[in-house]
Amino acid sequence: xxxxxxxxxxxxxxxxxxxxxxxxxxxxxxxxxxxxxxxxxxxxxxxxxxxxxxxxxxxxxxxxxxxxxxxxxxxxxxxxxxxxxxxxxxxxxxxxxxxxxxxxxxxxxxxxxxxxxxxxxxxxxxxxxxxxxxxxxxxxxxxxxxxxxxxxxxxxxxxxxxxxxxxxxxxxxxxxxxxxxxxxxxxxxxxxxxxxxxxxxxxxxxxxxxxxxxxxxxxxxxxxxxxxxxxxxxxxxxxxxxxxxxxxxxxxxxxxxxxxxxxxxxxxxxxxxxxxxxxxxxxxxxxxxxxxxxxxxxxxxxxxxxxxxxxxxxxxxxxxxxxxxxxxxxxxxxxxxxxxxxxxxx
Numbered sequence: 001x002x003x004x005x006x007x008x009x010x011x012x013x014x015x016x017x018x019x020x021x022x023x024x025x026x027x028x029x030x031x032x033x034x035x036x037x038x039x040x041x042x043x044x045x046x047x048x049x050x051x052x053x054x055x056x057x058x059x060x061x062x063x064x065x066x067x068x069x070x071x072x073x074x075x076x077x078x079x080x081x082x083x084x085x086x087x088x089x090x091x092x093x094x095x096x097x098x099x100x101x102x103x104x105x106x107x108x109x110x111x112x113x114x115x116x117x118x119x120x121x122x123x124x125x126x127x128x129x130x131x132x133x134x135x136x137x138x139x140x141x142x143x144x145x146x147x148x149x150x151x152x153x154x155x156x157x158x159x160x161x162x163x164x165x166x167x168x169x170x171x172x173x174x175x176x177x178x179x180x181x182x183x184x185x186x187x188x189x190x191x192x193x194x195x196x197x198x199x200x201x202x203x204x205x206x207x208x209x210x211x212x213x214x215x216x217x218x219x220x221x222x223x224x225x226x227x228x229x230x231x232x233x234x235x236x237x238x239x240x241x242x243x244x245x246x247x248x249x250x251x252x253x254x255x256x257x258x259x260x261x262x263x264x265x266x267x268x269x270x271x272x273x274x275x276x277x278x279x280x281x282x283x284x285x286x287x288x289x290x291x292x293x294x295x296x297x298x299x300x301x302x303x304x305x306x307x308x309x310x311x312x313x314x315x316x317x318x319x320x321x322x323x324x325x326x327x328x329x330x331x332x333x334x335x336x337x338x339x340x341x342x343x344x345x346x
Contacts, residue, residue, distance in 0.1 A: 220280060249274065
């Protein structure tokens with residue numbers, strides 16, 4: 001231990017302790033005031049970008065809250081340039097409100113990131129100009145005023161005959177598309193007082209009907225789909241029906257109605273047996289119809305080289321495939337229900 005510089009060591013430790021207690025030395029931002037002001041107001045740099053600029057170009061490390069406070073003390077305000085394309089701004093506001101369901105704060109952040117020089121007051125003014133209003137929970141005169149406004153909207157649309165017979169969801173969607181955000185229950189409660197006959201007619205299901213299904217002639221459309229009601233018992237069914245004559249082209253009963261190869265072979269066998277193919281094939285967009293669709297398209301192209309796929313094949317949901325769905329219903333009521341009931345009873 002002899003000869004160890006004991007006192008200088010104590011002095012060094014004391015100096016380090018003093019520096020730690022004193023904290024980080026203050027940065028004199030006045031030296032960069034003009035540069036920061038120009039970059040913020042004229043060049044449009046954000047606070048984060050200004051912090052990065054100080055760190056990279058001047059080796060100055062500072063927190064963004066400190067910089068925000070200093071800009072406020074300097075009374076530096078960013079001048080917002082006029083909006084060059086207000087129509088596009090309105091489109092973006094409608095999309096972000098209706099599709100993304102953003103509130104005003106989130107909406108403002110997204111628009112500013114996209115380059116729109118908008119202030120919160122500007123955003124609210126444009127939103128109200130579009131008729132987009134937020135939900136209101138106030139009471140008294142303002143609430144009564146708002147309900148009168150909603151009532152006038154409903155009366156105008158009822159006069160046009162557009163929303164008569166609509167349910168809650170359709171009515172709300174109708175007004176959302178027009179730019180009005182109105183609570184569904186409040187909207188429908190006013191609608192019920194204005195159109196009680198339409199509400200009662202819908203409740204009793206007196207207005208439900210299918211549209212007319214028109215087909216020019218035989219073999220114009222073949223409707224095909226699978227029937228899986230007996231699938232839990234190991235029986236899979238796939239069928240095809242002529243949409244004009246309701247003639248059953250084929251019915252497959254086996255263990256693989258949901259495979260592309262199986263449906264493909266069924267289709268080719270039916271064409272070979274009938275000696276003809278339809279102008280259109282109607283089916284859902286399932287994996288089992290991929291090879292079948294390609295085969296039908298290529299066979300049609302052989303007759304019409306310039307034909308596009310949509311001119312010979314119709315995709316849609318199974319529930320909208322009326323002809324084959326109607327036949328499945330009849331088949332179930334007349335034959336299949338007995339098998340299902342006997343198996344359940346057993």
